[in-house]
Amino acid sequence: MKYPYYPGCTLYSKARNLDRCGRLAAARAGFELEELPSWNCCGAIYNTNTDDLAAQVGPVRVLAKASQQGRRLVTLCAACYNVLKRANERLHATGFEQDRQRILEFVDEPFEQDVEVVHYLEVLKELGWDAIRQRVVRSLNGLKVASYYGCLMVRPREVLKFDDPENPVVMDELMATLGGEPVRFDFKAECCGGYLVINRRAVADACSLRVVENARTWGAEAIVTTCPLCQYNLESAQLRRGTVLTPVFYFTQILGLALGLEPAELGFEDNKLDPVPFLKEKGLL
Amino acid sequence: MKRRIGVFVCHCGINIAGVVKVPELVERAKNIPGVVTALDYVYCCSDPGQRLIRETIQKERLEGIVVACCSPNLHEATFRKAAAEAGLNPYLCEIANIREQCSWVTSDRDAATEKAEGIVRTMVAKVSHDQPLVRLGVPIVKRALVVGAGIAGIQAALDIANAGYEVVLVEKEPSIGGHMAQLSETFPTLDCSQCILTPKTVEAGRHPKIRLLTYSEVAEVSGFVGNFRVKIRQKPRYVDLDACTGCGICLEKCPVRVESVFDRNLTRRRAIYRLFPQAVPNKVVIDAQHCRQLQGKKCGVCAKVCPAQAIRYDDQERIVEEEVGAIVLATGYELFDSRRLGAYGLGVVPDVIDSLAFERILSASGPFAGEVRRPSDGRVPKRVVFVQCAGSRDSNQGVPYCSKICCMYTAKHALLYRHRVHDGEAVVCYIDVRTPGKGFEEFYRRATDEGVQYLRGKVSKIFRRGDRVVVWAADTLAGKKLEIEADMVVLASAVVPNPDGVALARRLKIPVDGWGFLSEAHPKLRPVETLTAGFFLCGCGQGPKDIPETVAQASGAAAKVLAMFGQSELYHEPVTAVVDEEICVGCGNCERTCAYEAVRVDPHRGKAVVQAVMCEGCGACSVACPAGAINLKNFTKQSLTEMVDV
Amino acid sequence: MSSQDNSQLVSQIEELSGQRVSDCYQCGCCTAGCPVGELMDPPPSRAIRLLQLGRAQELLASEGIWVCASCLVCGTRCPRNVDYAKIAEACRALILRAKRSQVDPDVVDDQDLQDVPQQAFIASFRKFSV
Ligand SMILES: Cc1cc2nc3c(=O)[nH]c(=O)nc-3n(C[C@H](O)[C@H](O)[C@H](O)COP(=O)(O)OP(=O)(O)OC[C@H]3O[C@@H](n4cnc5c(N)ncnc54)[C@H](O)[C@@H]3O)c2cc1C
Numbered sequence A: 001m002k003y004p005y006y007p008g009c010t011l012y013s014k015a016r017n018l019d020r021c022g023r024l025a026a027a028r029a030g031f032e033l034e035e036l037p038s039w040n041c042c043g044a045i046y047n048t049n050t051d052d053l054a055a056q057v058g059p060v061r062v063l064a065k066a067s068q069q070g071r072r073l074v075t076l077c078a079a080c081y082n083v084l085k086r087a088n089e090r091l092h093a094t095g096f097e098q099d100r101q102r103i104l105e106f107v108d109e110p111f112e113q114d115v116e117v118v119h120y121l122e123v124l125k126e127l128g129w130d131a132i133r134q135r136v137v138r139s140l141n142g143l144k145v146a147s148y149y150g151c152l153m154v155r156p157r158e159v160l161k162f163d164d165p166e167n168p169v170v171m172d173e174l175m176a177t178l179g180g181e182p183v184r185f186d187f188k189a190e191c192c193g194g195y196l197v198i199n200r201r202a203v204a205d206a207c208s209l210r211v212v213e214n215a216r217t218w219g220a221e222a223i224v225t226t227c228p229l230c231q232y233n234l235e236s237a238q239l240r241r242g243t244v245l246t247p248v249f250y251f252t253q254i255l256g257l258a259l260g261l262e263p264a265e266l267g268f269e270d271n272k273l274d275p276v277p278f279l280k281e282k283g284l285l
Numbered sequence B: 001m002k003r004r005i006g007v008f009v010c011h012c013g014i015n016i017a018g019v020v021k022v023p024e025l026v027e028r029a030k031n032i033p034g035v036v037t038a039l040d041y042v043y044c045c046s047d048p049g050q051r052l053i054r055e056t057i058q059k060e061r062l063e064g065i066v067v068a069c070c071s072p073n074l075h076e077a078t079f080r081k082a083a084a085e086a087g088l089n090p091y092l093c094e095i096a097n098i099r100e101q102c103s104w105v106t107s108d109r110d111a112a113t114e115k116a117e118g119i120v121r122t123m124v125a126k127v128s129h130d131q132p133l134v135r136l137g138v139p140i141v142k143r144a145l146v147v148g149a150g151i152a153g154i155q156a157a158l159d160i161a162n163a164g165y166e167v168v169l170v171e172k173e174p175s176i177g178g179h180m181a182q183l184s185e186t187f188p189t190l191d192c193s194q195c196i197l198t199p200k201t202v203e204a205g206r207h208p209k210i211r212l213l214t215y216s217e218v219a220e221v222s223g224f225v226g227n228f229r230v231k232i233r234q235k236p237r238y239v240d241l242d243a244c245t246g247c248g249i250c251l252e253k254c255p256v257r258v259e260s261v262f263d264r265n266l267t268r269r270r271a272i273y274r275l276f277p278q279a280v281p282n283k284v285v286i287d288a289q290h291c292r293q294l295q296g297k298k299c300g301v302c303a304k305v306c307p308a309q310a311i312r313y314d315d316q317e318r319i320v321e322e323e324v325g326a327i328v329l330a331t332g333y334e335l336f337d338s339r340r341l342g343a344y345g346l347g348v349v350p351d352v353i354d355s356l357a358f359e360r361i362l363s364a365s366g367p368f369a370g371e372v373r374r375p376s377d378g379r380v381p382k383r384v385v386f387v388q389c390a391g392s393r394d395s396n397q398g399v400p401y402c403s404k405i406c407c408m409y410t411a412k413h414a415l416l417y418r419h420r421v422h423d424g425e426a427v428v429c430y431i432d433v434r435t436p437g438k439g440f441e442e443f444y445r446r447a448t449d450e451g452v453q454y455l456r457g458k459v460s461k462i463f464r465r466g467d468r469v470v471v472w473a474a475d476t477l478a479g480k481k482l483e484i485e486a487d488m489v490v491l492a493s494a495v496v497p498n499p500d501g502v503a504l505a506r507r508l509k510i511p512v513d514g515w516g517f518l519s520e521a522h523p524k525l526r527p528v529e530t531l532t533a534g535f536f537l538c539g540c541g542q543g544p545k546d547i548p549e550t551v552a553q554a555s556g557a558a559a560k561v562l563a564m565f566g567q568s569e570l571y572h573e574p575v576t577a578v579v580d581e582e583i584c585v586g587c588g589n590c591e592r593t594c595a596y597e598a599v600r601v602d603p604h605r606g607k608a609v610v611q612a613v614m615c616e617g618c619g620a621c622s623v624a625c626p627a628g629a630i631n632l633k634n635f636t637k638q639s640l641t642e643m644v645d646v
Numbered sequence C: 001m002s003s004q005d006n007s008q009l010v011s012q013i014e015e016l017s018g019q020r021v022s023d024c025y026q027c028g029c030c031t032a033g034c035p036v037g038e039l040m041d042p043p044p045s046r047a048i049r050l051l052q053l054g055r056a057q058e059l060l061a062s063e064g065i066w067v068c069a070s071c072l073v074c075g076t077r078c079p080r081n082v083d084y085a086k087i088a089e090a091c092r093a094l095i096l097r098a099k100r101s102q103v104d105p106d107v108v109d110d111q112d113l114q115d116v117p118q119q120a121f122i123a124s125f126r127k128f129s130v
């Protein structure tokens, strides 16, 4: 199976490991990600003002491009997933027809078909956990993993319709499939502080530390996420505080590890908080 | 020969006369063919008004009258009675509704007068064709069925039985008492729930006029008001009720342990069990799902130890048939499943429990014999947060209505907690505190006076930190977010109708509201009747309420049943469907259309047959009949044509 | 600022956000659940209260609307389905459209440029600067 794929800006730079492991692991899991031939930034954050059409142009262009490649567009970055899915839903909202026309005036590419924005995790789930389990070559060996979804994967609930908004489980199911022990915790979908890290760092750190602490309370040894900003915030807040450090991975790194990617392919050198000693200790490297 | 018809125009004070030009209407009415007299009066429904109608009927030798006034819902009966007193057949009196359908919906006086005349003409046309009719008499079976034996059903059953009539009391659980049996002490007086309930359950259990069917459900109801046939399904209990002495030896020997729903999963019971020690009937029951023997494994311990030899592993479901004249629905409530409020952590964060679980903890027969301890480790909690509106008043994740009782039972919970844990801190997070009941405000004040801390703000999130429970709350009076670390959290979950009650109502086509609560026939004036004749309601199945209100409503429903039983027979409106057998082709459209199952096609003769006492006179069949063979009395094709032709 | 100007502002905010402030019954759940609620002044429920009272100017002048992380927890749990994040966004837009940036892209820390994911910069600039 081949899917049109939108990596987004961050996955081309600071979250290269999220992207690379995602592509390589896909091949091992039995599907292929075909990057859109050319694409632009989705805007990174969705604008909710009812009159703000300019902010819609970027994501809509991405969707138009995708429509030429296929019916479903796969994303990996939580922010891109959120923005593209919301822009897509607004594009088709009733009462938005006139605005839709105005936006499309700024989009050169025609829409070949309606596009559905899906997340990599949803593709995995469709493949079936059993199918993936069969391809596991290195079991996580009961590693206690907390799956952290953050805000962007689940809210707004009525648009994203991704899992249970307070207690999403897809990533947990994946971790169980890979031989890990998913840890339910109370902050799966709480905020890490997001972009406040730029101008209100202490606030963002406090948010992130709460997430880590709650995961530890429930027994987590490691955390996985699918958002570059969550990954960064959770790690750097711990580094700034400097005590009891819990490694934070992209789920694609752990997926890649279990599906047998080479250590060099897993991009651990890009994690701020070097997870290699931890993985060695757990017998996973 | 045209009938001699009289028209009476009511002013209804200024309700009608303020808009419709009454004198003009009277003059116009006089010109309608057949009308021999037209009069107006300020309040026709008053005594002098009725006298005027009676006297005019006699003086003018009227053969039909039209009263132009308010809706027939209100005064049709009044004027028909007046007509009857003057010697006129009451069905030759018709109402022209010129208030709800005319003066109340416009301020244009000319248009209103015009329309009023049209309405009057229509009804004159109708009354010209009306036939004199006689009410149908129906005998009454003077026995009642009460469904649900919580305090509502028990009270209704006792009131009816004590008036001398037989009652069949059906309860789906193995014993009676409903939720009141789970409660500890009751607001606002703090008397012990079991102590005030047991005399009632015992009386109901022993009453010679009450046939108690526990572990039973209503399977089917047929017939009509005064004459229902009911099939009741008795679930297999696997214990012979007559033989079992309730000694309880089996309860100690059964090897299986299952979470006790009665104790809100805080304790475990055996596969053979009794809901609680004071249960009525005080007999055990086997939970077939968990019984080893009944699941085909080797066991049979209870049969071996039972000194009365009461165990019956081969017990079967039984159907009991009963005939009753009235049915009281008292199916009660359940708590909203607050696990659906994902952020509140119920069921996952240790020591977050719901309000009924806390009642069990407070109860002397509960998991800790009345001591307040927390479920996770049995420690005495030193700070407890009570979360109000867990699901209530929440159009997003819960139910939009107010559950009415939670403010009071939460005040009670906080107070009782403080009585048992003197150095404990009780914090109540609330949106509003609502205390509109006798002694309620005083009770709430007592809670605050005795040191319960009230914080105004709805809780957003509850999570675990080490062995404590953290609550994210707010103090909206100070405009601040708050984080409270506690040892235990109690959720005041919303009250929802018992799902089995809702399912039953749906099966019996008894109207319920959008949330499944039974709808009353009129929200103010007929609060204990349903819209289906012969069905009455009481208790929390109709809406959330406390015990005093439940009991009052139950006695109200019983009084309605008794008022019916006090009559020698029931009367049924004679405006029913009649079949013209010459035209009827037996296609069955009427049968499929009728919501009351009042018409059936006789398979032998191939003709539709109406059972008049079941016909509600809605007229749906006459619309559905392609041959025009079925008509409502006094709504013939001819009169309808003339009514719209005026 | 006259009360008429203020009420016009409230309508503008309502239109831009698609939210009705009269829907809010001031339960405070939004404030309770806001991850940055301790530091937000006014916190969400208070902010909506200001709008209910027609004191829009006061809210626009406040610090609170700039602290929101757009996590959307407030709206997700609001029992009355009010989305404060959208209201805050509308308030910020009114100020940003008057060309008053809160974060200056020209003074971003160099080390941060190296470390922090692009996503954060773009989001921050989109939310806080002209
Ligand atoms: C936590 C809590 C604390 C409370 N504290 C107080 C208090 O201190 N003071 C006070 O006044 N009130 C209190 N109440 C309210 C009180 O519980 C109710 O007012 C009362 O129990 C209502 O009685 P009921 O008979 O209407 O309903 P229920 O007690 O629910 O009884 C209904 C019965 O009908 C049965 N049933 C349902 N459907 C069917 C069916 N289809 N067929 C057969 N049987 C059926 C059920 O099994 C049940 O036995 C409290 C409520 C709660 C939740």
Ligand code: SF4
Pocket (backbone or CB within 6 Å): C023, C024, C025, C026, C027, C028, C029, C030, C031, C044, C045, C048, C074, C077, C078, C079, C080, C081, C082, C083, C084
């Ligand atoms: S949660 Fe909703 S109703 Fe409650 S104060 Fe906030 S906006 Fe208002």
Ligand code: SF4
Pocket (backbone or CB within 6 Å): C030, C033, C034, C035, C036, C037, C044, C067, C068, C069, C070, C071, C072, C073, C074, C075, C084, C085, C088
């Ligand atoms: S969206 Fe903003 S105001 Fe709402 S909870 Fe998140 S940070 Fe707080």
